[in-house]
Amino acid sequence: MIDKNSPVPIYYQIEEAIKSQIINGVLQPGDALPSEREYTEQYNISRMTVRQAISNLVHAGYLYRQKGRGTFVSKQKIEKNLQGLTSFSEDMRARGMKPGNRLVGFEIIPAPSSIAAKLKIEEHTPIYEIKRIRLADEKPMAYERTYIPANLVKGLTEEHIKGSLYDYLEDTLHLVIESATHEIESALANEFEMKMLEVPENSSILLIKRQTFLQDGTPLEVVESSYRSDRYKFMTHMIRN
Amino acid sequence: MIDKNSPVPIYYQIEEAIKSQIINGVLQPGDALPSEREYTEQYNISRMTVRQAISNLVHAGYLYRQKGRGTFVSKQKIEKNLQGLTSFSEDMRARGMKPGNRLVGFEIIPAPSSIAAKLKIEEHTPIYEIKRIRLADEKPMAYERTYIPANLVKGLTEEHIKGSLYDYLEDTLHLVIESATHEIESALANEFEMKMLEVPENSSILLIKRQTFLQDGTPLEVVESSYRSDRYKFMTHMIRN
DNA sequence: ACTTAGAAGATGTCTAGACAAGTAATAGAT
């Protein structure tokens, strides 16, 4: 079960063992876990190591702890942050749809002041402007404008955009994408959006403005998207402080 | 600086000391923190205690760690999960507005099947149905229906709802509200919503469907809200896995 | 000047306790 000679950290092996007991129904929602001391004795490991495994599972939402009482399996089925930050393609795939793209525009432009402020660069600094119609199952889902600092993402080409931009950023450039903020509004589709999204007059759209950040907090991109309201709803998960 | 005789845990005191150095500009974004060993020596505490403080700040988004290199101040200014799960009143206050309420309806009804499924109770089980116009600075912001299992929240009265429902749940009933899911859509206001929200024909609205969960994963409430799109945008923060 | 190897310094993982503070169960007294 726990292999002390494995390169996989012991705490991680414990995590996976507990998680699979939960997923396989051996541990039911509301069940008490064995105590930390019991794990310590069973696996002959330090209690702090057990605590690290359990803390990670508490953080992930599988377990909750109550001082003096014990540790219990959460009734809530979703893993916290499972619905995390994804690329458009990842999002569509998660919804069982086939993602696609129609590139409308791709150029380097001087950053207008509002975008520059969000990207924390000087106005007029060169940025990539990427305009796309986002498809799901071959039909328009969203119209999207993406702005990325040119000096941060060197060598970006149309080929990268046709594939997965996030794959290029993460796998080739080794950028660590950490988080994003979203502002979500409702509006009526304008003439342009009606045409791009193929929706009739007086259609409402979901406007999503997103800012993505790297691990060290550097802003990576600003994305402004107009989604068809008949085909898309935004889903998120929030934790109370 | 660090008071070992204080009831406040040492790791928490370290956290607060580092946090205030960041907030006061003593530590700048991108700056390296002193090493764990340096804190250990400076405060004459265990390195594991230092690690706990730093881990909490990493988790909160103030710092990031790189193995072999050190720990650095994040450039990103917002605290992760700062924009966490709030009540309506908390949300409005955070936006600098004065929250208010017009109670439209409050009764116990048998749970319809779709609500029962979300609350994980049997159809027809008694639930509270609370209908409110949500005000901000005395003007309508949202129309909202809330559904709460009656056996989970005993003794709920109109007085509680006129005040802060979350205060009653947390402070009086000691329920630990942990998280929520949101589904956000865009739509056109119907006749009823136009009247409640005082918006003209062909106004778009932001539809937010929320499910709130307690610490142990028990569903607490289902909330369906229609927000004025001219006065409200939804803001959230997501982390990449 | 450039390259390589070793040392120094950083975080990551883990040990084996100890005491603090909360909850639950049990035993004894009324």
Add this chain to the structure above:
DNA sequence: ATCTATTACTTGTCTAGACATCTTCTAAGT
């Protein structure tokens, strides 16, 4: 039967190391 005190058990906090693995710097060799 009920109440109170004690004991047992739980998580929370902390200690004082040790070794693993990564990065960076320095010194030596070419």
